[in-house]
Amino acid sequence: MTIPLKQVIQAIEEANEVFTSFWDTKTGKTVYLADPLMTDMTEEDKALAAEMENTPERFLRFPTKCEIHQYRIMEDFIDRLPPGKAQEELAYAIRGKGAFRRFKQSVRYHGLEQRWYDYLAEAYRELAIRWCAEEGLEYTE
Known part of the structure; x- marks a missing residue:
């Protein structure tokens, strides 16, 4: 698979404690999952979390703020x-x-x-x- 380096860099630049970003290998888009300890999860967050649980190989986690x-x-x-x-x-x-x-x-x-x-x-x-x-x-x- 191929990803634009610019997309990875942007995810690194935007890394924070509230959201974890992932690359959706199916759509090629960056998706963000809220940390339930930091903020209330929306219905969209819950749906994304369920999708990640069902197809974990589809989502690649970008580096987190701690890893940077x-x-x-x-x-x-x-x-x-x-x-x-x-x-x-x-x-x-x-x-x-x-x-x-x-x-x-x-x-x-x-x-x-x-x-x-x-x-x-x-x-x-x-x-x-x-x-x-x-x-x-x-x-x-």
Whole structure:
């Protein structure tokens, strides 16, 4: 089977705690299933959950927010910066509560926003390619 890489990347970018996204191999579409512990399940969610239970091989789960490890991606980005004030401040910014907010503020302050978003996009692309390989899928660019 073949999936557009862009579709996998989009699912990775949209990953959150409330919904789990899946690739429906029958329709080729991305479907979202609400976490019943986080939100009330709609009739549509219940129908999808039943379909997944009856034909689990039809649905491939995209990487979840936990599997994406955005914190590790931030650490890798910082490690690739040249030694200096920006690297030190970003390394400090990601410690403790509020790390993501402080990281984004520091990236902006040091004029590294575009570099960060380019790095993040490439990290997501690599994750998407790895997911396709693990699922035995070919992808189109």
